[in-house]
Amino acid sequence: MNDVLPDIPRLYTALAEWLACIVYISVLKKRPCGWKLITFAGGFLIVQFGYMVMTKDLPIAFWIPTMLVAIGMMFFLIYISSDITVLEAGYLSIRAFVAAELVASFEWQVYNFYFAGAKSDVVYELFLLSFIFGLSFLLIRLLEKRHIPEEGRLNIRHRELWSTVVIGLAVFGISNLSFVTSRTPFSGEYAQDILNIRTLVDLGGFSILFAYHIQLNGFRLRHELEAVQNILQNQYIQYQQSKESIDIINYKYHDLKNQIIALRAEEDADKRNEYLTMMENEIKFYEAQFKTGNHVLDTVLASKNIYCIKNSITLTCVADGTMLNGIDIIDICTIFGNALDNAIEYEQQIKEEDKRLIHVSVFAQKGFLMIRFENYFEGELKLEGDLPVTTKENSYYHGYGLKSIRYAVQKYGGVVNVDQKDNWFELKILIPKLV
Known part of the structure; x- marks a missing residue:
């Protein structure tokens, strides 16, 4: 690559994944409530931070296993905190992971546009992080709340879960392909190109998953009406x-x-x-x-x-x-x-x-x-x-x-x-x- 491209700080990634989980937990029926839920979720954020720090310097060969463990941790947080089935938790974990990738990528792209090559003020950096993360996840929550049943049951079956997994894997693979190699038709060579590809692919993946969710919701409502x-x-x-x-x-x-x-x-x-x-x-x-x-x-x-x-x-x-x-x-x-x-x-x-x-x-x-x-x-x-x-x-x-x-x-x-x-x-x- 012709430009030096620092990757998203791992603590930012952990925070994005945690906030994505919280977004979906907030629109579902909770298992623990009140302070129990707050304490559990807060403790889990510390665990996610620790995990990201410990896996920071692992070789590239451990990249995929590391991401799979991160998704597993998101699944655990959503499943334990919400009164849903294992299939529903798996389905929402994939959607939360793609949402987290999108928001983290978008924030990092905006940050690099304004501060690339320059030493940024920590206050400005944290303000930008808080503003973009807060606004993005609030918008995602507003979108999701309209399409989650009041009782929180999605009635996800194995076929729908595996369809979501395939879409999620495809989005993650293509969006991060340039970080592995630039010698493919879907890779970028320059920093801004790589950031654009990752953000746009993540946005497309999130949109596809959201449209698929609306379609599943429509099928569920039609089935219920019939x-x-x-x-x-x-x-x-x-x-x-x-x-x-x-x-x-x-x-x-x-x-x-x-x-x-x-x-x-x-x-x-x-x-x-x-x-x-x-x-x-x-x-x-x-x-x-x-x-x-x-x-x-x-x-x-x-x-x-x-x-x-x-x-x-x-x-x-x-x-x-x-x-x-x-x-x-x-x-x-x-x-x-x-x-x-x-x-x-x-x-x-x-x-x-x-x-x-x-x-x-x-x-x-x-x-x-x-x-x-x-x-x-x-x-x-x-x-x-x-x-x-x-x-x-x-x-x-x-x-x-x-x-x-x-x-x-x-x-x-x-x-x-x-x-x-x-x-x-x-x-x-x-x-x-x-x-």
Whole structure:
């Protein structure tokens, strides 16, 4: 090279990598909080500084292993500090590393433009460092916060992680190629050329990763929307099928009841009375037992109650169904169908049948419509965002039932809340009273 080009000070690199991690940690759900997080992160910065100082004079052959260890340290900091999966931590570590490379390269390029070949004042140098690092990472945080889900879950899979790793490696390799050799079509020979190449490649890499992240976010949102729409449609289809089935059952119920009356008018025998009594008790299971004042709610409750009876679950309801008359049929099916399905699914896991209890309430409270679902609950309720932590093997599809309830409720300006009181799980829905 014709120009002498000092590389980025290693303490600057360590600081950039640490700040990049902090940016992503700040928009995620934390594991340690408050002073614990501050103490841990501050201590980790000292470790990163120490690591960079100790590896300063290693031969060029150790350059790649050194960078891999640095990325591993970033992964450790993000994973320990945030409530995310290993795949999500790996994905964010690569993005944080590329962001750190970009900011550090940009700051060093600006520094060399103004102070190359001249002895700079330490105060000016630190001011430039603080200004560029502070402004750059603040901008990155503002960009990232808009595209990170509120619950902090990215649902990254192996394919998306490895795609990010490949992009990150390509960006790092090309941006630093000139520091290894100038004899390639992608290398520069002069100091300013090398700085330009590194900064522009890092900027392009960060932009590609950011665009890929937005695309993944779009896929996730579309998948979630499709899943919720399927749940809405399935609940409505279940309602239609249940309505037809219950109508047929009720017709059969009245037919059998008339037959029993006719049989009783004939000569009685003890065995016949016993048989008729047994028939009468059995067909009571198929009578629509809920009369709330809303035929849609009655149908949903009746169909779910038949399933509960078959599975030794006690379903009770105290509801003024007339308060739901302003709510669309599909939304009633969505709210009550999904809430009861979730409660029934949990109660089936309870071994003691006398504890399999579900209660539904619909009533007015201070000018609001209150819908409350309660079911017997063992253990401690843990929330992931505002949703209960799933016990299902495939957590990728977790929470769509509750999300569909929330979407339906929000149409009427309502809110959804989950809570635990002693051994009862509560799902409460509050909607401004409908006129």
